[in-house]
Amino acid sequence: QVQLVQSGSELKEPGASVKVSCKASGYSFSNYGINWVRQAPGQGLEWMGWINTDTGNPTYAQGFTGRFVFSLDTSVSTAYLQITSLKADDTAVFYCARVEFDHGYDFWGQGTLVTVSS
Amino acid sequence: DIQMTQSPSTLSASVGDRVTITCRASQSISTWLAWYQQKPGKAPSLLIYKASALESGVPSRFSGSGSGTEFTLTISSLQPDDFATYYCQQYYTQYTFGQGTKLEIK
Numbered sequence: 038q039v040q041l042v043q044s045g046s047e048l049k050e051p052g053a054s055v056k057v058s059c060k061a062s063g064y065s066f067s068n069y070g071i072n073w074v075r076q077a078p079g080q081g082l083e084w085m086g087w088i089n090t091d092t093g094n095p096t097y098a099q100g101f102t103g104r105f106v107f108s109l110d111t112s113v114s115t116a117y118l119q120i121t122s123l124k125a126d127d128t129a130v131f132y133c134a135r136v137e138f139d140h141g142y143d144f145w146g147q148g149t150l151v152t153v154s155s
Numbered sequence: 156d157i158q159m160t161q162s163p164s165t166l167s168a169s170v171g172d173r174v175t176i177t178c179r180a181s182q183s184i185s186t187w188l189a190w191y192q193q194k195p196g197k198a199p200s201l202l203i204y205k206a207s208a209l210e211s212g213v214p215s216r217f218s219g220s221g222s223g224t225e226f227t228l229t230i231s232s233l234q235p236d237d238f239a240t241y242y243c244q245q246y247y248t249q250y251t252f253g254q255g256t257k258l259e260i261k
Contacts, residue, residue: 072250074252081242081252081253081254081255082191082193082199082242082244082252082255083252084244084249084250084251084252087250096249098249098250099156132198132199134198136246139187139204139205139246140201140204140205141189141191141201141204141210141244141246142189142191142199142201142244143201143204143210145198145199145200146198147198148198
């Protein structure tokens with residue numbers, strides 16, 4: 038069955054970096070894009086961008102350029118979200134989600150809580 | 156960028172009620188719209204795609220309609236499991252979520 042399994046919660050100090058993983062299984066990884074979504078505490082869903090798992094080409098939403106990097110390791114069917122120079126307001130749950138053309142996000146990871154605090 | 160506006164932000168209803176949530180796009184998005192349900196501490200789950208297509212496994216009490224700039228999600232008879240937050244999402248140009256509608260027990 039299709040699964041997206043994300044790495045565990047992270048506690049980081051301001052200025053540090055974090056790398057969140059999203060491991061896919063149960064389907065052909067390169068056939069579906071991976072999107073990243075941020076949800077700050079008590080807030081709504083915010084689209085961060087997506088990565089084409091066939092070409093590796095990332096697309097970043099406004100507000101998520103510079104410190105945010107999407108990458109892949111296709112040998113292990115895994116997508117990554119790296120955030121550098123962390124700030125307190127980066128504290129959020131980050132979700133990966135599979136996207137199928139014209140179908141929306143049909144499978145989601147369980148979410149990874151990143152807490153930025155000194 | 157396309158903006159998505161949901162109304163109401165909060166909705167109080169009782170089991171058995173029929174409820175409707177509205178989502179408006181800042182420009183026409185044809186039928187490139189999805190609806191998601193999110194329960195506290197959980198990832199969202201897809202309910203409706205292409206504005207009115209029911210995702211596999213989703214109960215038939217959920218339905219979606221609309222095209223262009225105005226869309227609705229209707230739950231025909233609320234069940235206890237339906238109290239959650241609902242989001243619309245356009246995927247006509249990149250992706251944008253609405254701000255969410257929290258469905259509470261009256």
